[in-house]
Amino acid sequence: MAKREPLSDKIAIDMTPMIDVVFQLITFFMLTLKTVITEGDFDIRMPLGASAGAAPEDAPTVLRLVMKADGEGRLAKINMNGNPIVGDDLLSELATGSEALRQAEDNAAKSRTEGTKRRVDAATKQKNAVVRQFIDTIRGKVNGVIGGGTGPGGGADNTEAEIDADPGLQYEHVVYVITAVSGKETADGQTVPLIKKIKFAPPKKQR
Numbered sequence: 001m002a003k004r005e006p007l008s009d010k011i012a013i014d015m016t017p018m019i020d021v022v023f024q025l026i027t028f029f030m031l032t033l034k035t036v037i038t039e040g041d042f043d044i045r046m047p048l049g050a051s052a053g054a055a056p057e058d059a060p061t062v063l064r065l066v067m068k069a070d071g072e073g074r075l076a077k078i079n080m081n082g083n084p085i086v087g088d089d090l091l092s093e094l095a096t097g098s099e100a101l102r103q104a105e106d107n108a109a110k111s112r113t114e115g116t117k118r119r120v121d122a123a124t125k126q127k128n129a130v131v132r133q134f135i136d137t138i139r140g141k142v143n144g145v146i147g148g149g150t151g152p153g154g155g156a157d158n159t160e161a162e163i164d165a166d167p168g169l170q171y172e173h174v175v176y177v178i179t180a181v182s183g184k185e186t187a188d189g190q191t192v193p194l195i196k197k198i199k200f201a202p203p204k205k206q207r
Contacts, residue, residue: 060158060197063145065177069169074098078138078177085141086134094134097127098172131176138180142194157196164201 063080070076074095078086101123108116146159161181165174178198183191 060160062160062162063142063181063195064162064164064201065181067163067165067169067173067177069166073168073170075169075173080138080141080145086137090130090134090137093130094173097123097130098170101127135176135180138177139184139194142181143184146195159195160197160199161195162199162201167203 064082066077066079067075068077075091077084077091101120104116104120104123108120142161163174163177181195182198183194185191
């Protein structure tokens with residue numbers, strides 16, 4: 001039987017079409033890219049040290065938001081420049097909604113059933129509705145103070161928000177307040193800056 005000679009020719013692969021396709025895809029994605037405002041991009045300034053100089057004459061108006069916590073770390077009271085801006089009923093609903101969601105999530109972790117999943121979804125929906133009402137209430141109070149001036153040189157540019165929160169306060173409440181004072185949504189779903197400068201009060205000394 002004759003021995004077969006091995007094939008010496010190699011099949012060459014033309015990479016040019018593949019490279020062309022890659023460049024076409026890159027061009028397509030570059031042309032269709034839409035830039036959006038980054039969520040959570042806040043201009044937050046931390047408190048200055050004791051050696052900070054005196055405030056300039058054109059210092060902006062400061063809205064001081066004081067947040068008090070109860071023994072469980074829940075928000076018990078919130079004032080703006082000494083005046084309460086959220087009623088006790090809404091604060092109670094916020095605490096109840098958070099506790100109901102926590103219990104539903106704990107039960108779902110122990111028993112993953114369709115019933116526990118529905119209860120988590122219902123508790124989440126209820127809490128989100130209360131949080132939205134809480135944010136809208138604070139946003140309305142702040143907007144009333146700055147007069148809706150969100151353009152250059154308006155009330156938004158000449159106003160700062162200073163957040164003074166109890167150390168034991170659950171941090172999600174601070175996030176809600178930052179969301180409320182930083183911007184507002186228009187009818188078409190766009191976010192308009194409300195207060196661009198947000199800072200935290202210096203920490204209180206422990207006695």
